[in-house]
Amino acid sequence: MSDDVLVSARGLQVHFPVRGSGLLRRTTGAVRAVDGVDLDIRRGETLGLVGESGCGKSTLGNALLRLVEPTGGSVTFDGTDVTGLSARGLRDLRRRAGMVFQDPFASLDPRRTVAQTVAEPLEVHGLRSGKRERAARVGELLELVGLDPAVAGRYPHEFSGGQRQRVGIARALAGEPDFLVCDEAIASLDVSVQAQVLNLLRRLQRRLGLTYLFISHDLSAVRYLSDRIAVMYLGRVVEVGPAAAVGGDPQMPYTQALLSAVPLAKPAEERARERIVLTGDVPSPAAVPSGCRFRTRCPYVFEPCDRVDPALQPAGAAGQVAACHLHGVVGTPVAQEQDAAAPSRRP
Amino acid sequence: MTVTAPLLEVEDLHVRLRTPRGTASVVNGLSYTVGAGETVAVVGESGSGKSVSVLALLGLLPAGVATVTGRALLDGEDLLAMPADRLRQLRGPGVGMVFQDPMTSLNPVLTVGRQLVEGIRAHVDVPKAVARRRAVELLGEVGLPGPEKAVDRYPHELSGGMRQRVMIAIALSNSPALLIADEATTALDVTVQAQIIDLVQRLQADHGTGVVWITHDLGVVAGIADRVLVMYGGRCVEDGTVDDVLERPAHPYTRGLLGALPDLAVARADGGLPDLATVPGTPPAPTDLPAGCVFWPRCPVRADPRCETEQPPLAHVRGQSRDFGPSLAHRAATWCAEDGGAPGTTEEDR
Numbered sequence: 001m002s003d004d005v006l007v008s009a010r011g012l013q014v015h016f017p018v019r020g021s022g023l024l025r026r027t028t029g030a031v032r033a034v035d036g037v038d039l040d041i042r043r044g045e046t047l048g049l050v051g052e053s054g055c056g057k058s059t060l061g062n063a064l065l066r067l068v069e070p071t072g073g074s075v076t077f078d079g080t081d082v083t084g085l086s087a088r089g090l091r092d093l094r095r096r097a098g099m100v101f102q103d104p105f106a107s108l109d110p111r112r113t114v115a116q117t118v119a120e121p122l123e124v125h126g127l128r129s130g131k132r133e134r135a136a137r138v139g140e141l142l143e144l145v146g147l148d149p150a151v152a153g154r155y156p157h158e159f160s161g162g163q164r165q166r167v168g169i170a171r172a173l174a175g176e177p178d179f180l181v182c183d184e185a186i187a188s189l190d191v192s193v194q195a196q197v198l199n200l201l202r203r204l205q206r207r208l209g210l211t212y213l214f215i216s217h218d219l220s221a222v223r224y225l226s227d228r229i230a231v232m233y234l235g236r237v238v239e240v241g242p243a244a245a246v247g248g249d250p251q252m253p254y255t256q257a258l259l260s261a262v263p264l265a266k267p268a269e270e271r272a273r274e275r276i277v278l279t280g281d282v283p284s285p286a287a288v289p290s291g292c293r294f295r296t297r298c299p300y301v302f303e304p305c306d307r308v309d310p311a312l313q314p315a316g317a318a319g320q321v322a323a324c325h326l327h328g329v330v331g332t333p334v335a336q337e338q339d340a341a342a343p344s345r346r347p
Numbered sequence: 348m349t350v351t352a353p354l355l356e357v358e359d360l361h362v363r364l365r366t367p368r369g370t371a372s373v374v375n376g377l378s379y380t381v382g383a384g385e386t387v388a389v390v391g392e393s394g395s396g397k398s399v400s401v402l403a404l405l406g407l408l409p410a411g412v413a414t415v416t417g418r419a420l421l422d423g424e425d426l427l428a429m430p431a432d433r434l435r436q437l438r439g440p441g442v443g444m445v446f447q448d449p450m451t452s453l454n455p456v457l458t459v460g461r462q463l464v465e466g467i468r469a470h471v472d473v474p475k476a477v478a479r480r481r482a483v484e485l486l487g488e489v490g491l492p493g494p495e496k497a498v499d500r501y502p503h504e505l506s507g508g509m510r511q512r513v514m515i516a517i518a519l520s521n522s523p524a525l526l527i528a529d530e531a532t533t534a535l536d537v538t539v540q541a542q543i544i545d546l547v548q549r550l551q552a553d554h555g556t557g558v559v560w561i562t563h564d565l566g567v568v569a570g571i572a573d574r575v576l577v578m579y580g581g582r583c584v585e586d587g588t589v590d591d592v593l594e595r596p597a598h599p600y601t602r603g604l605l606g607a608l609p610d611l612a613v614a615r616a617d618g619g620l621p622d623l624a625t626v627p628g629t630p631p632a633p634t635d636l637p638a639g640c641v642f643w644p645r646c647p648v649r650a651d652p653r654c655e656t657e658q659p660p661l662a663h664v665r666g667q668s669r670d671f672g673p674s675l676a677h678r679a680a681t682w683c684a685e686d687g688g689a690p691g692t693t694e695e696d697r
Binding site: 052053160162163190191192193194195196198199202203217219220221223224225257258260261262263264265266267268269270271275277278279280281282 | 392393492506507508509536537538539540541542544545563564565566567568569570589590593594603604605607608609610622623624625626627629630
C-alpha cells in the first residue's frame with residue numbers, strides 16, 4: 001500500500017530547546033512535542049488525530065507542512081521528501097497542502113476583505129492572471145463553501161464564527177490543494193454551526209477528492225468524519241486504526257480511558273456507564289517517563305512498562321495497531337543513560 | 348431526592364445591556380428554581396444569555412450598562428433587591444461561583460493559598476493559620492496532588508485542570524448552599540472534565556449543594572443534570588427533567604441541537620453516513636430579536652400562523668400534566684411542539 005500514501009512521517013521529531021535562565025542561556029533540556037512519530041495518511045482518506053492538549057497533535061500537523069522545522073526524522077509528501085525542500089519546492093508544497101486553523105477570529109486579517117484574503121494564495125502562486133479572472137475564481141471558491149459570492153467585499157467582523165470558518169476553508173482551497181490539515185477547525189463554533197462545517201468538509205472531500213488530517217479533541221466529531229483515527233499521547237502516536245475499530249474497540253488503555261471520558265447526550269446510557277477516570281495529569285513533555293509514556297497513569301501498568309519503550313504492533317481489528325505491552329512486549333529497551341535528567345517543575 | 352422549598356427561585360428575570368448598537372435584550376423573562384442537592388443545567392449556544400443570567404444574579408454586571416429586573420430569591424432573600432453589603436456577605440457562603448477560564452479569574456501574583464485564605468477570612472473570623480489549614484484541606488478535597496505544597500504555588504505553576512480545581516476549592520471554601528459553574532469544564536480535556544464532574548457530584552452528595560451548571564455541551568448535561576433548561580435568544584425555550592429534554596425534546600430548537608451532534612457510537616463506514624442535521628442560519632442578535640417565537644427565522648417546522656407574530660408561552664408538553672409539580676414538569680415555548688402538536692395549558696392559565 002505504498003503508493004496510495006499521500007503523506008508519510010518516519011521517526012518524526014520536533015523538539016523545542018529549553019534554555020536555562022543563566023547568562024549564557026545554555027540549553028538545559030528539550031520539550032519533546034513530537035517524539036518519534038511514524039504515520040501514513042492515505043490519498044483521499046480522512047485521518048482523525050486525537051489526544052489531550054499538550055500531546056503534540058498540532059505540532060505534528062504543523063511539522064507535516066513544515067510550518068515548524070522537524071528536528072529529526074522525515075516527512076514525505078506525494079513521494080517528495082519535505083524536510084529537504086528548497087524555498088521553491090516549499091512554495092509548491094504550500095499550494096498543494098493547506099491548513100484550516102482553529103480560531104476564525106484570529107486567522108483572518110481584520111483589515112482585508114474576504115476577497116483579498118481568498119485571492120492572496122492565487123496571487124502568491126500565480127494561479128489566475130488578471131483581476132477579473134481572480135475575482136471570478138474567488139466567487140467560485142466562496143460558492144463552493146456555501147457563501148454568497150456577493151459577500152466578497154465584506155470584512156471579517158461582519159461575519160459570524162461559522163461564516164468566518166467558511167472563509168478560512170475557501171482560502172485553504174484556493175491553491176487547489178490535495179491535502180488539508182484541519183487543526184481544531186470546529187472547536188470554537190457552536191454545536192449547530194459545527195454540524196454545518198462538518199457537513200461542508202465531507203461534501204468538499206467527496207467533490208474534490210481531498211485528503212484530510214482532522215485534528216480535534218472532540219472524539220465524536222472525529223469519529224463522525226474520519227476513515228481512520230490516530231491517537232497521540234505525549235509526543236507519540238500510541239494507536240492507529242479504522243475509525244470503527246479505534247472508536248469501538250480501542251486496544252490501548254489510554255484510548256479506552258479517553259473514549260470513556262467522552263460524555264454522551266443520552267442520560268440513561270450516561271448513568272449506566274462505567275467510566276475509567278484517569279488520575280493525575282499528563283506528564284510534562286520536557287520530562288517524559290521512561291519506557292511506556294502512559295505508565296504513570298495507566299491502570300494496567302506491569303513489569304516491562306518502565307523498561308521497554310513499546311512499539312506500535314498489530315492489535316484488535318485488521319489495520320489496527322497499538323503501542324502497548326498488553327499485546328506482547330515489543331519495543332526498544334530503555335537505555336541506561338535515558339536522559340530523564342531534564343529538570344522537572346512538576347510536584 | 349425529595350425537593351422541599353427551592354433553594355433558588357428566579358422569577359421573570361430580565362437583563363438589558365446598553366450597547367453602541369442599541370439596547371440588547373439579553374435575558375427576557377427567565378424563571379426557574381433550584382432545590383437543595385439538585386443540579387439544573389442551563390444549556391444554549393453563545394449569545395443565548397446563559398452566562399449573563401447568572402452574572403446578573405450575583406450583581407456582577409457593570410452597573411451603568413446593565414438593567415436587571417425580576418426577582419431571585421435565595422432562601423427567601425431577593426438577591427436583586429438587597430444592598431451591596433448583604434450581597435457581598437452572600438457571595439461565598441450563599442453562592443459560590445466557578446468561572447470558565449481559571450487563568451483569568453485567579454490572581455496571577457498571589458499564591459493559591461493566599462487567594463483561598465482571603466476568601467475564607469472575608470466571611471469567617473478565624474486566624475490566618477486556621478484558614479490556611481482549611482485551605483490545605485480544601486485543596487486535598489478537590490483532589491489536587493500534594494496540597495501542602497500546592498498551597499504555596501502561583502497559578503502559572505499549575506496545569507489547567509489543577510487551576511480549575513483551585514477555582515472549585517475557592518468556590519467551595521465557605522460551603523455555599525448554591526454552586527454556579529459557568530462552562531467550568533469547557534476549556535479542559537475530556538479526561539480532566541470527567542475528574543471535575545466526579546468531584547462536583549461527590550461534594551454535592553456530601554454537602555447537599557444545589558448546582559446551576561451552565562454549558563453548551565449536551566453530553567455533560569446528560570451526565571450531571573437532574574433538570575435542564577434550554578435557552579435561546581434570552582428565553583427559556585424548553586425545560587424539564589434531563590430524560591424528558593434529551594430523550595423526548597419538544598422544541599424544534601432542542602431537537603435541532605440534538606440532531607446536530609455526531610453520535611460517538613456511529614463511525615463513518617465508507618463515507619456513506621448521512622449528513623448531520625443542522626440548524627440553518629445563526630442565532631438572533633440580542634439587539635434585534637424577532638417578533639413572535641424567537642426561533643422562527645431558523646425553525647424548520649413553522650407550522651402555526653402565530654409563529655411570526657405571537658410569542659409562545661412556556662407551556663406543558665402534551666402528555667404532561669401540571670400535577671407533576673415543578674421538578675418533573677416538561678415545558679416548551681413553541682407553537683409547534685413536535686410530540687404533541689398544540690401546546691397544553693400555560694403556566695399562568697390566563
